[in-house]
Each structure stands twice: as structure tokens, then as C-alpha cells.
Amino acid sequence: MTVPVDHAVGQGVTEALRVRVRRGDAVAEYVVPRRANQTVLDVVTEIQRDQDPTLAYRFACRVGMCGSCGMTVNGRPRWTCRTRVAAVAPDGMLSLEPLRNLPVVKDLAVDMEPFFEKWRRAHGYFEPGENPPDDFATVEPDSPARQEVDAGIECINCGVCYAACDVVTWNPDYLGPAALNRAWTLVNDVRDQDRDGRLAAVAGDAGCHSCHSHMSCTEHCPKGLSPTFSIAGLKRETGKAALRRFWRRG
């Protein structure tokens, strides 16, 4: 842990950080010294190690790769390992809550099962088909499909977009931005053999057409992805698929 200096915190700020943590129905308050380059995850870890070992939270990599440290920080869902205290708590006040729209296991740890269950419902897995080709598929880096995949492929499954989404709050069955973004990358994967099945899976009542384009997912995504535009792509493709079915039937 770094020494308690404040040269990176900025001038005119307090040296102690007041932290309020939601723990079930109660709110616990802690005071943590501010440190240079301190992240929100550092604060939670310091509380858990030095002040209250019963505090539950989740993290793994600490470098923005694993997507397990998502929390609601001062009202906004964020990845806490890459969120600096100086950027989000200039007044020395920090409120921490579990991610929205997911069942709380304890304190700041949420159950991600509903999130990943929706990935499965959206067919968010690669489907090689019954007879996969023997040779590698040739995918041009500049092809439009590859560009669409590139735009959404860096998702780390942190659940921040899912917590930010108002439609998930209103309709708990809604597949959510992350699952739909994943489905969109696979719809554009030329090797995948389940395009029609996937489009049917995301076209239901709780699928892509439920998106209201609030753009909260795009605004909050820590990786800078735009699930809103992935969902818009799915809306276009499911619309075209419906027209094709109608045309064949007619």
C-alpha cells in the first residue's frame, strides 16, 4: 500500500476520505486516509483489511481485465479498480453500493448468475455447426462485418452496462446490453452457424426491440463500447430477417 501523501490528490481537499458503504438495509460509515493514486478498490480493500474484515466485495485482477469489481460509486456504476478516488470524490465523500439490477449476495458483492443466464438466452456462444469447415475462415480486417465485431468485442463482462440500464430495471426479463452486444458480435462472425437461431433468440419481447435508446450503457461502459449501436444493429438484422420470412411465405 502506498504511503499517505496527497500530492496526487489535488489542492484544497481533505486528507481523510469519508466512505459510506451500503450493507444490506444499513449504511456503514468509515474514514480512510487519502493516498497517492488511490483507486476506489484500494479504499474498499483498506477498509476490509484494516477496519472491518466482515465487509464483502469481489475483485480479481485489479487492472481492468477481469470485470469482477463493478460497484455503484457515488450513484454511478463503475469498475472500481480503474476508478481513481481523486476523479470521483473531489469533496472527500464516497458512497459505495452494489451494482443495480442484480441480486445482492452480501454488502458489495452481487450474484452475476442472472447476467450470464441472459448471455446463454441470447445465444452468446459461438456455434460451429454440425460440420465445421476444415480450413480457417478468411476474414478481411477491413470488411464491414469484421469492423462491427471489432467495435464490440472488448467486453469484459463487468455488468456495469447491465446495472446502468433502465429497461432492465423495468423489465427483469430484458436480455440487457452486454448479452445483446455479444450476440451482435456473433451475428457478424462469418464462421458462426447459428445466425438465424440467434436473431430469433434476441427478437422476442425481452430482446433488442425493448431497448429505448437511453444510451446509459454506452455512457457508462468502462471499455468505451457502444452496446446501444450493437442493439440497433440487431434491430435492423431482425427486421430484415422478418421481411425475408414474410417474402418467402408470400
Place this chain on the structure above:
Amino acid sequence: MRASTTPPMRAGLIRASLRRPGFAAALIHRLSGLALALFLPMHFIALGTALQGADRLESFLGLTQNGFVRTAEWGLVCALAVHMALGLRVLAIEWLRYRERTALVVSGCLATAFAVGLLFLLSGA
């Protein structure tokens, strides 16, 4: 550590999630749509009076010559303009893959709507 049982953070969380410009755009889009939907039956009633003769229509239109209806008329023009502008925004996102600056575009939509409302007022309506 000090624990309290009051949940004072919930309000902050809700406020933060609703402060987003995209949410404001969706809310205004729906409310203006509701206002237009409420107006339509009254519009058809007014047109329907014409079927019973010009006098009936004229007498009905005479009822609308007051400040309240005039103000509501201006509100209706604004609602129509804002509904159209925000609808075009949604179409641009979904069909033109427009990667917008949400706050700027939503502000532009609202400004356009009020400009249309102002033009309506200046036109002497």
C-alpha cells in the same frame, strides 16, 4: 465504523441514474407523444362537428377563442416539434449508426422544438 439503518443513499442513486440526457430525451419523447395522443380525439370531435353543418363547426371553434386554449395550442405545437425531433434522433441512432454526443443532440432537439414554438407565436396565431 458507524452503522445506521436509514437508507439515505437510495435517493442519490435514483437521481444519478435519471440525470442522463438519454433518459430525459426518452421521457420527453413519451410525454409529448401522450399529449399528442390526448389531443387527437379532441381534434376528431372538432372535425366531426363539420359533418353537422358549418354553423356547428363555427360555434365549436368559437369556444376555443380564449387564452387557455391558445396557450395549449402553443404547447401542442411544441410537443409535436419535440416529438418529431427526438423521433428523428432515435431513427438516426438506429438506422444511420449515428454515434452522437447525447447531451448536445438532445439539447439541439429541445432548442429546435422551442424555436418552432416561437415561430408559431410570432406568426400571429
